[in-house]
Amino acid sequence: MSNPLRDMExxxxxxxxxxxxxxxxxVAATRLKKAIANGAKMIxxxxxxxxxxxxxxxHLPIRVGSDVALLLAMAHVIAREGLIDQDFIDARTSxxxxxxxxxxxxxxxxASEICEVPAADLEKAGILYGQGTxxxxxxxxxxxxxxxGVDNVQxxxxxxxxTGNLGLEGGGINPMRGQNNIQGAGDCGAVPANFPGFQPxxxxxxxxKFSKAYGIxxxxxxxxxxxTALNQAASAEGGIHAMIIDGExxxxxxxxxxxxxxxxxxxxxxxxxxxxxxxTAQLADVVFPATAFAETDGVQTNTERRVQRLxxxxxPPGEAKPDWWIISQIAQRIGTPGFEFESAKDVFNELCxxxxxxxxxxxxxxxxxxxxxxxxxxxxPGTPRLHEKEFKNGxxxxxxxxxxDPAEVIDDEFPVWLTTGRRLESYHTRTQTGRSAGIDYLLxxxxxxxxxxxxxxxxxxxxxxxxxxxxxxxxxxxxxxxxRSPQGTVFTSFSFASVPVNILTGSGYDPVTETAExxxxxxxxxxx
Amino acid sequence: xxxxAEEIRVGTLTLDGEPVDFREGETIYEVxxxxxxxxxxxxxxxRLEAFGACRLCVVEVEGIRxxxxxxxxxxxxxMVVRTRTKTLEKHRKTLLELVASENRDTKVDELSGYxxxxxxDLLVRYDARTGRFGGKRSGTSNSKDKxxxxxxxxxxxxxxxRCVRVCAEQEGDHAINIMNRGFDTQIITEFxxxxxxxxxxxxxxxxxTCPTGALTDKKAIRAKxxxxxIKKTRSVCTYCGVGCSVDILTKGDRVVGIHPAMDGPxxxxxxxxxxxxxxxxxxxxxxxxxxxxKQEDGTFKEAEWDEALQKAADGFLKVREKxxxxxxxxxxxxxxxxxxxxxxxxxxxxxxxxxYIDNCSRA
Numbered sequence: 035m036s037n038p039l040r041d042m043e044x045x046x047x048x049x050x051x052x053x054x055x056x057x058x059x060x061v062a063a064t065r066l067k068k069a070i071a072n073g074a075k076m077i078x079x080x081x082x083x084x085x086x087x088x089x090x091x092x093h094l095p096i097r098v099g100s101d102v103a104l105l106l107a108m109a110h111v112i113a114r115e116g117l118i119d120q121d122f123i124d125a126r127t128s129x130x131x132x133x134x135x136x137x138x139x140x141x142x143x144x145a146s147e148i149c150e151v152p153a154a155d156l157e158k159a160g161i162l163y164g165q166g167t168x169x170x171x172x173x174x175x176x177x178x179x180x181x182x183g184v185d186n187v188q189x190x191x192x193x194x195x196x197t198g199n200l201g202l203e204g205g206g207i208n209p210m211r212g213q214n215n216i217q218g219a220g221d222c223g224a225v226p227a228n229f230p231g232f233q234p235x236x237x238x239x240x241x242x243k244f245s246k247a248y249g250i251x252x253x254x255x256x257x258x259x260x261x262t263a264l265n266q267a268a269s270a271e272g273g274i275h276a277m278i279i280d281g282e283x284x285x286x287x288x289x290x291x292x293x294x295x296x297x298x299x300x301x302x303x304x305x306x307x308x309x310x311x312x313x314t315a316q317l318a319d320v321v322f323p324a325t326a327f328a329e330t331d332g333v334q335t336n337t338e339r340r341v342q343r344l345x346x347x348x349x350p351p352g353e354a355k356p357d358w359w360i361i362s363q364i365a366q367r368i369g370t371p372g373f374e375f376e377s378a379k380d381v382f383n384e385l386c387x388x389x390x391x392x393x394x395x396x397x398x399x400x401x402x403x404x405x406x407x408x409x410x411x412x413x414x415p416g417t418p419r420l421h422e423k424e425f426k427n428g429x430x431x432x433x434x435x436x437x438x439d440p441a442e443v444i445d446d447e448f449p450v451w452l453t454t455g456r457r458l459e460s461y462h463t464r465t466q467t468g469r470s471a472g473i474d475y476l477l478x479x480x481x482x483x484x485x486x487x488x489x490x491x492x493x494x495x496x497x498x499x500x501x502x503x504x505x506x507x508x509x510x511x512x513x514x515x516x517x518r519s520p521q522g523t524v525f526t527s528f529s530f531a532s533v534p535v536n537i538l539t540g541s542g543y544d545p546v547t548e549t550a551e552x553x554x555x556x557x558x559x560x561x562x
Numbered sequence: 563x564x565x566x567a568e569e570i571r572v573g574t575l576t577l578d579g580e581p582v583d584f585r586e587g588e589t590i591y592e593v594x595x596x597x598x599x600x601x602x603x604x605x606x607x608x609r610l611e612a613f614g615a616c617r618l619c620v621v622e623v624e625g626i627r628x629x630x631x632x633x634x635x636x637x638x639x640x641m642v643v644r645t646r647t648k649t650l651e652k653h654r655k656t657l658l659e660l661v662a663s664e665n666r667d668t669k670v671d672e673l674s675g676y677x678x679x680x681x682x683d684l685l686v687r688y689d690a691r692t693g694r695f696g697g698k699r700s701g702t703s704n705s706k707d708k709x710x711x712x713x714x715x716x717x718x719x720x721x722x723x724r725c726v727r728v729c730a731e732q733e734g735d736h737a738i739n740i741m742n743r744g745f746d747t748q749i750i751t752e753f754x755x756x757x758x759x760x761x762x763x764x765x766x767x768x769x770x771t772c773p774t775g776a777l778t779d780k781k782a783i784r785a786k787x788x789x790x791x792i793k794k795t796r797s798v799c800t801y802c803g804v805g806c807s808v809d810i811l812t813k814g815d816r817v818v819g820i821h822p823a824m825d826g827p828x829x830x831x832x833x834x835x836x837x838x839x840x841x842x843x844x845x846x847x848x849x850x851x852x853x854x855x856k857q858e859d860g861t862f863k864e865a866e867w868d869e870a871l872q873k874a875a876d877g878f879l880k881v882r883e884k885x886x887x888x889x890x891x892x893x894x895x896x897x898x899x900x901x902x903x904x905x906x907x908x909x910x911x912x913x914x915x916x917x918y919i920d921n922c923s924r925a
Contacts, residue, residue, distance in 0.1 A: 039804065039827075039828055056763075058802065059802055059803065059804050060763065060765065060834035060835075061804050061806050061828070061829045061832045061833065061834055061837075062804050063734075064732060064733055064734055064832050067733075067734030068731075068734065071731075071734070210803060210804075211803030212802065212803055212896075213802070213803065213896035213897050213922065213923075214798075214799070214800040214801060214802060214803060214805065214896070214897055215800075215895075215896055215897055215898065215899060215900070215903070216803060216896035216921065216922070216923050217803060218896075218899070218900045218903060219894050219895065219896045219903040219921035219922075219923065220921070220923065221900070221903075222894070222900050222903035222904040222907060223903075223904070223907045223911075223919075224892075224894030224903040224904075224906055224907045224919055224920065224921045225919065225920060225921065225923075226917050226918065226919060226920055227917070229907075229911075230904065230907070235917045244911060248908065248911060248912035249912070250911075250912055250913075250915050251915055252911050252912075252915050252916070252917070253915060253916060253917065255917070256917055257910075257916055257917030257918040257919060257920075258891075258918060259920050259924060260891075260893055260920035260921075260922075260924055261924055263891040263918065263920070267891075272885070272889075273888070273889065274889060274890075274891045274918075275881045275884070275885050275889040275890070276877060276878050276881035276882075276889060276890045276891070277890075277891045277892070277893065278874075278878075278890075278891075278892050278893070278906070278909070279893040280893065280894055280895040280898055280902055280906055281895030281896075281897050281898045281902070282893055282895055282896070282897075282921075282922040284893070284922075287922065302877070302880070302881050302884075303877030303878065303880070303881055305874045305877065305878075307895075308850065309843070309849055309850065310846075310848050310849065310850060311848070311850060311854070311862075315850075318854075318856065319855070319856050319873070319874075319877060320853065320854070320855055320856070320870050320873050320874045320877070321850065321853065321854040321862065322850075322853050322870065322874075323849070323850030323851055323852060323853065324850075324898070326843070326844050326849070327797070327799075327800040327841075327844065328795075328797065328810050328812075328817050328841070328844050329844070330898075330899060332898075332899025332900060332901050332902070333899050333900040333901065334798060334800070334805065334899050334900065335805075335900070336798075336803055336804060336805025336828055337803035337804060337805065338805075338828070340805060340827060340828065342798045342805055342807070343796075343797070343798070344797050344798050344800070344899055345795050345796060345797045345810075346795070347793070347795035347797065347810040347812045347817065348810075348812055348815050348816065348817055348844070349815055350851075351845070351849045351850075351851040352849075352850075352851020352852055353851055353852055353853070353867065354849070354850065354851055355867075356901065356902070357895070357898045357899075357901070357902030357905070357906075358901035358902055358904070358905040360871075361902070361905040361906055361909050362905055363867075363871045364871055364874045364875050364878070364909070365905070365908070365909045365912070365913055367871055367872060367874075367875030368875045368878050368879055368882075368913055370909070370912050370913040371912070372908070372912055373905070373908075373909075373912075375901075375905070378899070378901045381900075381901040381904055381905060382900055382901060382904075384904070385900060385904045403798075403807065403826075403827050404827075458763060458834070458835060458836075459835060459836070461801050461802075461836055461840070465843070466801075466840065466843040467836060467840045467843070469842060469843040469846040469848060470839065470840035470841060470842040470843050471710060471781065471842050472709075472710030472711055472780075472781065472839055472840075473835075473839075473840055475708075475709060475710050475758070476758065476764070476835075547924065548924055549923075549924045550924065
């Protein structure tokens with residue numbers, strides 16, 4: 035997030051797109067509710083009538099995967115109505131000329147055809163966002179899990195740049211990070227493009243820095259993503275032959291389950307570290323038992339870049355060990371130096387010594403959760419709000435972006451849109467929530483949400499078990515009729531291993547990030 | 563405590579004979595709290611709009627004939643306030659005895675909830691009797707609500723409405739409300755249904771603000787008879803990226819409950835159903851407790867650490883020898899802490915000289 039969580043109580047206009055915040059980030063959503071109670075207006079763009087949509091002044095039930103068209107039309111309206119912030123644009127951005135010229139043809143009427151939302155509502159959305167003082171954007175995986183994920187994010191940046199909604203209390207562009215330490219995993223350099231602290235792998239100076247620190251020549255080029263690695267593992271030519279996976283139930287959470295399973299089974303060697311013998315761990319050659327929440331001393335970074343301490347309260351079961359200890363032991367046994375860590379504190383302090391954004395931090399300084407990175411030195415108070423005076427890379431760049439259809443669109447054979455997501459009571463593949471008493475009382479099984487008119491047209495009854503298939507496979511699922519789903523679009527979560535919806539997904543990947551288009555898939559529904 | 567910086571000070575009053583500064587909009591109660599006067603309250607929660615219902619926080623203000631509720635009275639320049647006179651203390655004791663006369667069990671287990679001891683602590687502090695005003699009772703226990711998280715024992719309800727107000731003002735769910743008045747007052751959901759059939763999201767905030775244990779954390783209270791002291795350990799919830807601060811409640815080696823941290827920077831006392839109630843996985847019998855090695859028949863056998871670690875390392879060495887450094891890939895967790903992700907990327911970079919490392923953020 036560009037802005038701190040506390041800023042969520044202060045926007046004048048809230049624009050939520052592709053975020054089911056009351057279910058996925060419920061505590062953050064309470065702040066938006068307070069802002070609304072204090073008079074803030076809210077636009078919600080989401081195909082489904084989620085809880086946020088019911089609270090909104092304007093709900094845009096856009097067709098899945100049509101975000102870029104919506105955002106182009108909003109930008110068009112903002113430019114046409116003179117709602118741009120010329121002082122901000124002049125002082126802090128570049129590329130506005132080409133961008134404004136590009137926008138001219140993308141009218142609300144044009145977007146209305148693609149988004150399947152009335153042009154008047156798109157018009158209203160542009161005006162509301164453009165008039166907000168300030169306007170804040172919140173998004174989650176509904177923006178990024180598309181083949182146009184990067185385009186979607188950059189389109190949001192264009193909106194914020196043209197209206198000067200960056201660096202302000204209650205404004206900004208705010209991705210709500212999903213998993214508890216997904217931000218931290220990136221901070222720590224567990225990505226193929228960056229060393230710790232987002233130092234680029236293809237920058238020779240950074241590669242030299244880490245080669246020196248680690249005592250081995252590290253290649254000065256990006257690695258491959260997990261998506262490519264799994265593709266290589268599954269292919270006949272091979273490429274990837276061994277993997278180590280820590281705390282991820284890849285088989286259930288990743289797209290195109292059959293492909294994923296095949297890839298992992300094709301490996302010569304698979305090591306998994308986890309709390310449970312998950313569907314993924316069952317495919318491993320060696321499985322190590324890890325310590326869990328309440329058993330582990332460590333650090334995690336939240337969605338507002340706040341670096342916080344986890345503390346152990348109870349001993350782990352049996353011989354379970356912290357992940358860092360297990361990985362360090364394997365590293366030592368393959369002869370890698372530099373893994374003589376004796377505590378989580380040792381590991382974290384090494385990270386801080388190599389990461390410019392953590393340079394002012396160490397284990398003792400984060401005791402009270404006071405710092406949001408970047409914290410470049412020990413005298414720095416941290417950075418709760420980014421871009422206040424300047425952008426890290428100089429000027430904010432407008433990007434010229436066009437609309438593209440999703441990787442898969444509905445046709446005669448697969449005539450229904452499927453979109454997937456999460457529910458309040460489940461966390462990911464339920465390895466944790468599914469093993470906690472009481473959760474089943476509220477949510478004991480997965481179901482497919484279908485609009486009642488669709489169910490009637492397709493001769494299906496609430497509670498009926500049907501067959502749902504895509505180009506990649508089929509599953510059986512119970513249907514639940516609800517007008518939360520728009521006609522022609524169905525929804526389910528991927529949390530239940532008994533209803534493995536990711537057998538169906540995986541139609542395409544963003545060309546830049548290789549993030550799967552988990553939010554769009556064409557399916558057909560059949561009665562048994 | 564008594565003096566404020568010039569830029570936030572808007573005036574000075576006299577508090578129990580001492581000059582004390584106050585801020586814009588500060589109430590007498592807030593000034594008294596800052597100066598550690600320990601003015602008693604039951605309906606007060608610093609996160610909620612002041613309600614002025616319990617009248618325990620009354621103070622004497624010179625020039626005003628009757629004592630005023632300090633939680634709803636703003637501090638003004640030159641005000642002379644007394645927070646603890648003989649008359650006030652007697653008045654508070656009588657009020658407490660009136661409130662407590664209805665309550666069958668004023669002693670409730672600490673595991674009931676974060677604020678559950680407030681009422682009983684005041685009864686002890688004021689040596690207040692519970693049987694002085696016997697007779698009619700209000701509140702009816704809603705024992706039919708079978709939800710597994712929140713016990714609704716309104717026999718202990720004192721109509722402070724903190725639960726109703728926290729649900730509306732903090733959580734924004736408006737799941738519960740007040741029906742009837744006086745002795746017939748009830749806290750109900752829409753149409754008086756179970757919580758599951760209301761807009762309740764089981765965030766637990768009502769439980770944690772209840773000052774009497776009328777609302778009880780059903781999961782925590784399971785450990786009521788477990789021997790041992792309750793210990794609190796500050797940590798962070800691991801159920802999403804918001805990073806809510808929590809206090810993990812333990813007895814011996816067991817996690818018995820979770821309290822939201824009222825001073826947690828991300829959550830300021832709020833939690834959701836997962837963070838509040840979904841902690842049993844920690845001690846679940848399915849937890850792995852020994853390393854496992856796959857045998858030739860495809861089944862796993864439990865192994866000692868040395869054997870398993872060596873087998874894991876040998877597998878990587880063999881693949882490297884046969885296919886080179888670009889045949890090995892690492893996937894870090896988005897749920898494990900930094901130390902896991904950092905060592906994982908170092909394992910790949912320092913071990914194989916590549917950047918063949920990712921985490922679970924692409925799916």
